[in-house]
Amino acid sequence: MGNWIINHGLESFILVVWMGINIFLFVRFYLFYDSGPQFFYTRQLLGSALAWARAPAAVLNFNCMLILLPVCRNLLSLLRGSFVCCGRTMRKQLDKNLTFHKLVAYMIALMTAVHTVAHLLNVEWYINSRHGRYGPLPGNLSMLEDDDDDDHHTTFLNPVQSDSTTPTIFAFTTIAGLTGVVITLALILMITSSMEVIRRSYFEVFWYTHHLFIIFFAGLVFHGAGRIVRGQVSTDPPHNTTLCKDHPDKWGKISECPIPQFAGGFPQTWMWVIGPMVIYICERLLRFIRYLQAVRYKKIVMHPSRVLELQLVKSGFKMDVGQYVFLNCPEISQLEWHPFTMTSAPEEEFFTIHIRQAGDWTEKLIKMVENLPEGSQGPKIGVDGPFGTASEDVFDYEVSMLVGAGIGVTPFASILKSIWYKFKDSNPKLRTRKIYFYWLCRETHAFEWFADLLQVLEKEMDERGLKDFLTYKLFLTGWDHTHAAHVMVHFDKDTDVITGLKQKTHYGRPNWDKEFEQVRQENPSSVVGTFLCGPAALAKVLEKKCVKYSDVDPRKTKFYFNKENF
Amino acid sequence: MGKIEWAMWANEQALASGLIYLTGGIVGVAGQLKGWEFAAFGIAAGVFVCLLEYPRSKRAKGTSVERTGQYCFTVCVKAFGPLTRNYYVRAFLHAALCVPGGFMLATVLGCVCLGMASLIYLSAAIHGEHWEPIMPKMEPLKHAAQSIKHPPQNPPPRPPPELRRKRTDDLESAAYVNPIPVTANES
Numbered sequence: 191m192g193n194w195i196i197n198h199g200l201e202s203f204i205l206v207v208w209m210g211i212n213i214f215l216f217v218r219f220y221l222f223y224d225s226g227p228q229f230f231y232t233r234q235l236l237g238s239a240l241a242w243a244r245a246p247a248a249v250l251n252f253n254c255m256l257i258l259l260p261v262c263r264n265l266l267s268l269l270r271g272s273f274v275c276c277g278r279t280m281r282k283q284l285d286k287n288l289t290f291h292k293l294v295a296y297m298i299a300l301m302t303a304v305h306t307v308a309h310l311l312n313v314e315w316y317i318n319s320r321h322g323r324y325g326p327l328p329g330n331l332s333m334l335e336d337d338d339d340d341d342h343h344t345t346f347l348n349p350v351q352s353d354s355t356t357p358t359i360f361a362f363t364t365i366a367g368l369t370g371v372v373i374t375l376a377l378i379l380m381i382t383s384s385m386e387v388i389r390r391s392y393f394e395v396f397w398y399t400h401h402l403f404i405i406f407f408a409g410l411v412f413h414g415a416g417r418i419v420r421g422q423v424s425t426d427p428p429h430n431t432t433l434c435k436d437h438p439d440k441w442g443k444i445s446e447c448p449i450p451q452f453a454g455g456f457p458q459t460w461m462w463v464i465g466p467m468v469i470y471i472c473e474r475l476l477r478f479i480r481y482l483q484a485v486r487y488k489k490i491v492m493h494p495s496r497v498l499e500l501q502l503v504k505s506g507f508k509m510d511v512g513q514y515v516f517l518n519c520p521e522i523s524q525l526e527w528h529p530f531t532m533t534s535a536p537e538e539e540f541f542t543i544h545i546r547q548a549g550d551w552t553e554k555l556i557k558m559v560e561n562l563p564e565g566s567q568g569p570k571i572g573v574d575g576p577f578g579t580a581s582e583d584v585f586d587y588e589v590s591m592l593v594g595a596g597i598g599v600t601p602f603a604s605i606l607k608s609i610w611y612k613f614k615d616s617n618p619k620l621r622t623r624k625i626y627f628y629w630l631c632r633e634t635h636a637f638e639w640f641a642d643l644l645q646v647l648e649k650e651m652d653e654r655g656l657k658d659f660l661t662y663k664l665f666l667t668g669w670d671h672t673h674a675a676h677v678m679v680h681f682d683k684d685t686d687v688i689t690g691l692k693q694k695t696h697y698g699r700p701n702w703d704k705e706f707e708q709v710r711q712e713n714p715s716s717v718v719g720t721f722l723c724g725p726a727a728l729a730k731v732l733e734k735k736c737v738k739y740s741d742v743d744p745r746k747t748k749f750y751f752n753k754e755n756f
Numbered sequence: 757m758g759k760i761e762w763a764m765w766a767n768e769q770a771l772a773s774g775l776i777y778l779t780g781g782i783v784g785v786a787g788q789l790k791g792w793e794f795a796a797f798g799i800a801a802g803v804f805v806c807l808l809e810y811p812r813s814k815r816a817k818g819t820s821v822e823r824t825g826q827y828c829f830t831v832c833v834k835a836f837g838p839l840t841r842n843y844y845v846r847a848f849l850h851a852a853l854c855v856p857g858g859f860m861l862a863t864v865l866g867c868v869c870l871g872m873a874s875l876i877y878l879s880a881a882i883h884g885e886h887w888e889p890i891m892p893k894m895e896p897l898k899h900a901a902q903s904i905k906h907p908p909q910n911p912p913p914r915p916p917p918e919l920r921r922k923r924t925d926d927l928e929s930a931a932y933v934n935p936i937p938v939t940a941n942e943s
Contacts, residue, residue, distance in 0.1 A: 307783050310862050314789045357789070357861035371865065378776070378869055382768040387812075387821060392760040538935065610936075639934075646936045680917075 220245035228421035243308035246301040258466040260287035330438035349418040365416035373409035376402040417454020481572030496547040512601035515575035535607035587719035595724030632668035766876035777866025778802025784862035791860040798863040814888035843881035850874035
């Protein structure tokens with residue numbers, strides 16, 4: 191139980207606070223509209239459907255404010271930078287921004303459904319009141335018309351002012367109705383194109399459809415402008431509701447019952463969403479400015495198994511280990527920005543990215559680069575970033591376990607190179623005293639560009655007598671009988687047959703229990719950070735193992751799990 | 757958007773529309789709103805669309821992910837043969853089903869969403885896509901090949917691993933470059 195609190199405590203706390211605010215807003219506004227005396231006459235027409243429509247509206251205001259914030263990646267980077275003093279647990283929460291974005295989106299969808307259903311009923315009941323189907327009081331209330339005075343305030347209660355209005359006509363001729371239908375449609379299209387199946391396989395559909403959020407927010411801001419939810423305002427002399435409700439025919443004729451006046455509620459949504467909208471506009475502007483900055487190609491290399499390496503130079507560009515950038519190539523697509531982790535160390539003059547062919551955009555880029563003549567510059571690209579994720583924290587832990595699966599090894603390439611440079615300079619920033627590195631890969635020829643790096647590091651460590659600093663294990667998960675035969679033949683050799691490294695390649699998947707046990711035994715009373723860049727299934731396994739092998743006792747080892755996510 | 761299979765998105769949109777049509781219909785009938793007959797139709801149409809769209813089609817390229825428990829629906833939908841296989845039929849069916857929803861406010865959203873799904877299905881049909889059931893894989897029985905009776909006499913030709921790696925005396929012919937210089941392995 192204690193282990194669960196260490197690994198998930200802050201995240202759960204934030205969710206509880208968020209849910210608590212939602213519930214509070216819902217209940218408060220429900221009671222406001224269900225018991226508020228100024229809505230007594232409104233409730234005569236609508237019953238509790240008024241409160242059922244207004245309560246989700248308040249929750250929607252709150253969540254529409256929140257939804258833009260997790261996708262402002264530059265803002266998050268700024269927050270992460272200023273939280274350097276506040277401990278890594280706080281900063282880890284910023285990694286889960288996309289999960290939070292989706293959660294808020296689901297809440298918006300749910301509240302939209304409740305809000306729409308309640309208003310469907312409201313419209314029908316407004317029309318029925320107008321037709322006198324609910325008795326004399328609602329009938330009379332509906333008949334109240336606009337006072338023809340000069341101040342531009344409307345004083346009626348029932349927004350349905352004609353006997354021939356139908357719900358459909360009402361919906362499409364009022365601002366609220368029309369904007370409501372349009373933005374709900376936009377919301378539905380955004381949600382269906384964001385389903386995992388569509389997002390993973392057809393990214394462009396997801397990305398272009400998601401821009402409907404512009405229509406969503408535009409409509410949302412104007413949704414309340416018609417002021418059709420109306421409450422009673424005080425008159426002089428005051429209208430005594432308890433006495434007058436039973437005598438609607440006497441209104442205007444006796445002193446206690448002047449004709450009641452109503453006014454629409456002031457539209458408030460814009461107050462909630464204007465801040466995040468401005469922040470998001472700044473975010474997009476910043477991306478555009480970054481796109482305009484010149485990026486020069488230093489070197490382009492085509493590796494086996496369709497991996498493209500680009501060495502780029504951009505003035506004023508500063509990075510940290512394991513950070514990623516977003517690339518945009520206008521020749522392929524104007525609007526798309528795709529994330530790539532950098533594989534170079536901050537100590538180098540340039541930055542490198544390794545791109546694997548994984549979809550439409552990457553395939554087009556690789557094809558374009560393949561057809562380039564020797565020694566020429568690549569296609570124009572824009573670079574946004576760098577953005578930091580968990581890898582920045584690697585050097586804060588005394589002991590680090592780095593797990594990279596396939597192309598997921600890229601952030602760790604950056605870290606290992608940085609280690610090499612830091613060792614050369616004897617950099618005191620390096621708090622780490624031990625690193626365990628696990629690389630899981632299916633095919634052998636993907637090894638080659640990385641194996642050379644490991645070979646050099648191996649030699650360097652040997653020369654400085656620091657063989658224990660870096661322990662690495664390579665796992666070849668896609669082996670078959672030909673590999674096994676080859677290994678058997680060369681069993682006695684000192685170096686590994688596949689990579690040429692002193693550390694032999696393991697075959698098959700790692701036994702994580704054994705690995706964690708080994709780390710725990712070799713590092714008692716240490717704080718171990720586990721970093722993964724790889725598939726979600728592996729993340730679940732590692733997360734469980736971290737919880738299992740952690741101990742709340744400060745004299746024993748504690749494992750913290752950090753995941754890269756894209 | 758070269759490789760998009762429109763049917764995958766049309767399927768998600770149609771399933772969502774079915775649910776929205778159904779919900780609108782339930783509100784219309786339960787609230788006894790005017791025009792509730794259209795709402796009742798909306799319930800029936802919504803349920804029908806959900807049942808038809810629940811089983812996902814097999815993708816032309818890439819791995820298909822089934823929805824939970826979709827196998828029995830797949831069997832039912834497959835039984836209708838060309839009617840469910842062809843996306844033109846689906847596009848026109850959805851277009852026809854959505855029209856009555858437009859006559860009542862509660863179902864108008866379901867109508868419009870189903871209309872959009874119909875348009876996306878039309879696009880899928882024009883691109884030549886069709887519905888393919890995802891059936892569980894049957895493992896074929898493995899028979900040992902005839903060559904097991906005549907094993908090869910010689911080992912396969914293969915250069916030794918030393919030649920495949922980068923050599924210090926011939927750096928230029930290598931397929932890749934390192935930022936850190938490569939030196940010969942002394943041991």
